[in-house]
Amino acid sequence: MSQQSRPPEQSSPTGPSLSPVVEIPLHEIPSPSSPQRASSSRSPRQQPPPSPVSETTNLSRHQTAARGLNQSSQTTSIPNSNSSSDHGRPHFPSPLYNSAAHRPIPMPTSHRQSPPLSRHTFSNAMRSQANRLSTSLHQARSRSQVLRAKTSKLFHGVYRTSSQYISIILATLLFILVSYIVLTSISSHLNSPLLKISPQLGTFLLTVLSKLTDYAFGSIANKVRQKIQWGPLLAKSSNMLTFFTMGSSVGGWWKVLLHRRRPSGERIVTANSVSSWSWTPRLLGLVNILIWGIIQLPGLVFMTVLNPSTYYEAVEWTPISGGLGVFDPNLIIQGYDNAKVTDIVTRILQDPAQSIETTPIDEVCKSSRSCSALLLTGGLNNISPWPYGQTKDPALTFYIVKDAPGYQVDVSVPDEGENLQFNPEYCALYGVDLNNAFQLCIAWYRDPPQQLVARWRACTESITPSGECSQPWPINATYMTTIAYSRVLATTTYDRLTDRIRNVEGIKDHKVEIISPYHITIAIDTLLCAIGSGSTLCQGSATNALFTSQIFLGLKFRAVPQGSYNTEYLNYLRNLLVAPLFVFNNSTGSAGGTSRPFINEPQPNLRAEYYINGSLAREYRYISPEAWTIYVYVSVAAFLLIAAWIVSVWAESYPRVQTSSFPFVDYLKLRWSLEQSEEWKDDLKLVFEGEGATSDSKVITVVVDKKMARKKTQVQP
Incomplete structure (x- = not known):
């Protein structure tokens, strides 16, 4: 059989597939006298560990008779196993013949001719090389895993520390x-x-x-x-x-x-x-x-x-005039005729357009269980310029008056145990005649003189000229109250559609206003008809005469045995004590100021405190927790x-x-x-199992901590 028909040498079945083409220089092929030849005949198990000098040199030691190599390039090429048609096994050319010329290739004179490389020797060489490559890959993989583990541990430690927070x-x-x-x-x-x-x-x-x-x-x-x-x-x-x-x-x-x-x-x-x-x-x-x-x-x-709350946002502040002016006794005139008196006395403190409840500040009043306080702002219809004009935004239905002056009155009912005796000089009779009259008394309440106390009452029979009732004064027809006046500044929000006061905030600058009983009595004399008054306003169907008769009839109806005590005429009495504040001042009252607000500009010739700022506002409704x-x-x-x-x-x-x-x-x-550690195996492990624990055990000895010199702990039933 000719040499070109010889089958190619095959690698060992157990050897791994080779990498792509490996170039082996001819000058690295050892001579036959090299001691490496003796090692090529050893079995794979007896092979010494490969030298790490050069994998190319190690391969050349087992291919000293590669005569079919191209002398021009002086290299031998090992075809890639992937290109082999024999189930992936590599094919090698004949080491002694040139497949093209079918004749031997003469070796260089500088090298001795070596015998052909046997299949077993070449297989061992390939297996050794593959083992070395596998070992190198394994070592590299191990180093990578160690590095990855250290890096993972580092990042895990950082993550664990950060995750705690x-x-x-x-x-x-x-x-x-x-x-x-x-x-x-x-x-x-x-x-x-x-x-x-x-x-x-x-x-x-x-x-x-x-x-x-x-x-x-x-x-x-x-x-x-x-x-x-x-x-x-x-x-x-x-x-x-x-x-x-x-x-x-x-x-x-x-x-x-x-x-x-x-x-x-x-x-x-x-x-x-x-x-x-x-x-x-x-x-x-x-x-x-x-x-x-x-x-x-x-x-x-x-x-x-959770409180439903309302907030009012001002749009644009503009100069205005408003507020409730200071009570001025010099403006009191006899026989003052005003149709608004009836409305003021009957509802001024109950009118939501004129007053609103607030926190009492008078110490005497706060000591009483019946104490209450009301803020008098002067009303929206007293503001100039006129605040009722139309706006482009229909939501601007509110008006805010900032730091407007006003009065705060603290009122209460004297305790029943107080036996208040009024000096006759502080009392006056009001009515058409003595048979249709009631008594009104106003005096200082306590020392120091800051609060007033007032009482009015009616008699079922006639009253003597000295002011005494022919029969005992009925309790049901006797009403008594205390009152304290204070000047304040407050920011008030009004509803332009209803004139109501919607909100008051920022109450400040409280100043006690001392008004004597004498000045209040003189002011009331101009609003009601006193006995013996010669004023034409107290005759016939005049305004003051009709209103005075109305009060008397109401009190007398309460004086009958079937009558009952209620707060209606108590409120009338308090309103009467407050009415002079509205009537006799130079800003809102008709007696001292103008009764009509200006439409396009603030009201002139007022005190400086009445010139303030105002603005249209919109409403926000929201929910808010308690403070x-x-x-x-x-x-x-x-x-x-x-x-x-x-x-x-x-x-x-x-x-x-x-x-x-x-x-x-x-x-x-x-x-x-604990179970993995022999040193700790007998320590805390027994906490979970117990030493000789049984269902009927009474005492179990447990070692708790080796740091405590193996102190004993008992598990008791």
Whole structure:
């Protein structure tokens, strides 16, 4: 058989597939006398470890008879196994013949001719080379895995450290958001998000924030508790009940707190000797219960009181005149005729366009249970220029008067035990004649003289010229009140459609206004008809005469035995004491000022305090928590966050076991870790199993901590 028909040499079936073409220089082929030839006949198991000098040199040592190589390039090419048609096995040309010329290739004279390379030798060489490549890849892969493990451990440590604070950071951000929303709702209204949404949506938003607050603070409490349990408590405590109590919940804390010293049918771990860190489990349970209760407080108090609130936004401030002027006795004139008197006396303090309730400031009044206070603003119809003009925006239906002067009156009913005696010189009779008259008395109430006390009463029979009733004065027809006057400044919002006072805020500059009984009596004499008055306004059907008769008939009706005491004529009496403030001043009263406001400009010739600013306004309705609930939320939440940050940073100084979100898995992991260590195998392992534990065992000895010189702990039934 000719040499060109010889099959190509095949590699060993066990050898790995070769890499693409490998170039082997001819000058690196060793001579036949080289000692490397002897090693080529060894079996693969007896091959010495390959030299790391050069993989190309190692291959050339087993191919010293490669005569079919191209002398021009002086290299031998090994075809790629992927191009072989024999099931992936490599094909090599005949080492002794040129396949093209079918004749031997003469070797260079500088090299001796070597015998042909056997199939077994070449297979061993390929296997050795593949083993070396596999070993190198394995070592590189091992180094990569070690580097990856170190890098992963580093990043995991950083992630683990940062993840411990994620809950606290999120809770802090939530606290800042909620505090901003609720605090701006009571301080800076226009910046509050609650002002931009409806009350219904605001209630929903506050409910969601309340639930998120509960969840956030519960989460950070669990994180901090877990840090303490698996950090300093595990490292320092020898009382395993303390360790397990920290990892329990509310039910477990109550169980530990209320358990008897020898509970029947239950097992509990106690320690005979503990370190300074082994706190009493009862105390730890109590502390956890208290913290749990405090955590519920922010979310609970947050939704305790929600008030529907209204805010009025001014559009543009412009100069105006308005407010209620100062009472001026010099403006009192006898026989003053004004059809508005009846309306003033019957409803001035009950008119929502003229007065609104406020907080009392008079100390004497505040000491009485019946004390109340009302603010008199002067009304919207006293403002110049005329505030009722049409606007382009139909929502501007409100008008704000800023820092307008006015009166505050604090009124109360004297106590029943006070036996007030009025000097006759402070009393006067009003009516058409003595048979149809009532008595009105006004005097100082107490020293110092700041408050007035007034009383009026009617008699069922005639009254003597001295002012006495022919029969005892009926109690049902006797009304008495105290009153104190103060000047104030207030920002008032009016409804332009109804003239009602919608809101009052910023009441300031309280100044006590002392008005003597004499001046009030003189002013009332011009509004009512006193006995013996010669004024034409008290004759026939004149305005003052009719109004005086109306008051008498009302009081007399209350004086009959079937009559009953009510507050209607008490209010009339208080209105009568306030009426001079509206009538006799130089801004609103017809007696001293103009009765008509100016349409396009402020009213001239007034005192400087009456020139103020006003603006059209729009209304916003929103929901807002009560102020005290906001302050409680902010203080408690801030305390919890500060405590969580401090404890978390402190706990990081102790070595801590990496835990999961499942406490039971963490306990199993702790047990498994103890079982893997021979040194610790007999220590805390027995906490989980017990030494010789059986269903009827009474006392089980457990070793708690090797650091405590193997102190003994007993598990008692």
